[in-house]
Amino acid sequence: MPPRLNIPPVTRILLSVLVLQSLLSAAIRYRQWSENSNIVIPYLNLVPSLSIWYPWTFLTTTLVESNIFTLAIAGFTIFNGGRYLERAWSSAEFAKFLVIVALIPNFLTFLALDILFSMTGAEHWALTPIAGTIPFQISFLIAFCQLVPAHTVTLFKGILSMRVPRFPLIYLGLVMVLAMTPLLTGASFFLAVFGFVTSWTYLRFYKTVFPDLDSSQPAALRGDASESFAFPEFFPGPAKPFVATVSNQIFDLLVAVKICTPFSPADVSAARGDNFHLQGRNHGGSNRAEAERRRALALKALDQRLHAATANSRTQPPPATTGPTVQTQPQPNTQTAMTSKPGPMLGETSYVPDQDHNEKGGA
Structure with a gap:
């Protein structure tokens, strides 16, 4: 079948x-x-x-x-x-x-x-x-x-x-x-x-952002203030300064007409992955690298759980010969989730942290 x-x-x-x-x-x-x-x-x-x-x-x-x-x-x-x-x-x-x-x-x-x-x-x-x-x-x-x-x-x-x-x-x-x-x-x-x-x-x-359980960000956080998702990041390196200048001017105009709201320091801190136990250890660009690393690991963990749930829905356990029937669902541990490959939609992916910590995110 x-x-x-x-x-x-x-x-x-x-x-x-x-x-x-x-x-x-x-x-x-x-x-x-x-x-x-x-x-x-x-x-x-x-x-x-x-x-x-x-x-x-x-x-x-x-x-x-x-x-x-x-x-x-x-x-x-x-x-x-x-x-x-x-x-x-x-x-x-x-x-x-x-x-x-x-x-x-x-x-x-x-x-x-x-x-x-x-x-x-x-x-x-x-x-x-x-x-x-x-x-x-x-x-x-x-x-x-x-x-x-x-x-x-x-x-x-x-x-x-x-x-x-x-x-x-x-x-x-x-x-x-x-x-x-x-x-x-x-x-x-x-x-x-x-x-x-x-x-x-x-x-x-x-967009409403689901809270990161490993950080202190509030549950009502909206948007994504991370530098890696800034508009200039979609363009090649030589074009980024020009795109950043234009996008910042457009953003200032949208803020003036109250279409967009500037990010607060708390939003930026949450996007970088800062929390109470990281603030004293990470500085500058290391916050960004840590946030990207944790984002990648969380995504892999999500993929692992989704595929485990799919596999469980396709397979029915054999009935026991004696006693009541008990269905058990395997719980993937943290190490398996971190080292597993993403699903077929993603193809083969590899995490390469951005080395340019001095780039500005723009709007």
Whole structure:
């Protein structure tokens, strides 16, 4: 009997809606197709000039793919990334994150295409469909960068190896290139850029952070003030000073209009991993290295427990011949959790602490 896939509820719903809406879109396009027609489906896809009467498309259009290539990538991304993040954050937090990174990028892209149509008068901007899981894909990458910022991911048996914070920019470049082909629409690059900014802003300033049991941070802490998750960290070294200057100015503007709130010294201290028994021992850059090390170990421990729970759900213990039946659940010890490899979604990862302790985090 093949093993049963253990998919969390929100991820399962996402995959089901993605497949159903994409198949419905393909069936409608097939029935209406002709050589001279430009088919738009305003009640499924968000279309600037038509979908204002179908407001639900601002959310549902994210789970509509127009071809088998993008559908396969979307399914792979949601199955692996969604399953991992939902287990790490809880279903409620994951669902909230999805709604934010779907609605805001779609709305901003809608405004951008309307502005382009008003400036140029080109009708194709008003009829460009805004659809696809691109906001989810770039947002999952940003979340992954927050969870394991100091890791290097090795793919294809060592052929490709790169630091995790480099993934979002590479993804943006790929989307920009593919947007010039029939695979993606002209709205795709806008979706990727707005998805990048929206997901980073939410995770940086607004998402509720679960308390670290090994520190004294309060349970109501929000955002991530760590230097490793600062906006310039996504860019190559030579570009970081310029990006930091621009991002700090934008941040000051957002603070002035009360959209963002500056981090308090307590927030920064919690992000660095400072606590009562570390304050007298760690200084300067060592706090950052210690925080990154503890973040990596905590992630490995989480992966170990998730895989142990999955294995237990797939295996039923044999019944005892005498006496009552007792099911025991093995408790992974600390050493096993620290030395175990992450799950399949992460691929092969290695922890490499950042050696540049003098870098500034920016906004």
